[in-house]
Amino acid sequence: MSCRRATQLISESMDRPLTRRERVALRVHIVICGSCRRYRRQLARLRTALERLAATSEMATAEGAPAVLSPEARTRIRDALRSVG
């Protein structure tokens, strides 16, 4: 199995159950390939980061402000809507 195929199966294993044949082949590859083991660990960390992103984007932006329209933007948009409405 190539690393490219192994990484594809690693990704797919997060979305669907692998077939028995795929599972065995992937396990054999992972045992001998440190790079693909690392890829698998990093995808798990990516998943956690993306899950947290959902939580943080509801609560706060990167600058720590809430992920809602700022009062200034709200006023600006309201004015723009009024001018055409």
Next chain:
Amino acid sequence: MSSSPTLPTGTTAPEVWLETHGDSLFAFAFSRVGRREVAEDLVQETLLAGIEARSRFEGRSSERTWLIGILKRKIAGWRRRQGVVSEPDLARMVDEQFTRRGKWKTTPAAWGSDPETEEIASVLRRCLAKLPERQAEAVLMIESSRLDPEKTSKLLGVTTNHLYVMLYRARTGLRACLEQRLFRAKDR
């Protein structure tokens, strides 16, 4: 996601849109473009376009879904203007990272411990903004909103097999992007 339960069809006044949908549209835009000023402008453009297109809203989807549809086109336009679409390195990371025979060209680097959640979130948003929009959408639906693959593939209008390919490409692109922007400097 539900909106204006009293008005299942037809639209409400634009000023009500800003109150009922403004923050949702903003959060959606922000998750895609990663920059507050840009996201705010996109919300404004979306609402203005919504006013013009109001007569074409048929009430087949909720008002918010309809507005998000407009917002997505505005985001796509912004990305085109930024030249994001012509940035092939993340879109084709899978092809970039492996040799023709499927071996790693550059093996994944060791990642140190996680930086602060906010720092990861900020870099991740910038990386998401560099993915093709459909891939970003797919990976956010699956990993952030925790939709199941069947539902996600229906919403995106692709087969589940195609969705798996999109997710593989998105994860591989994001992994490489995080490594480059967040972890490389912190290597042992």
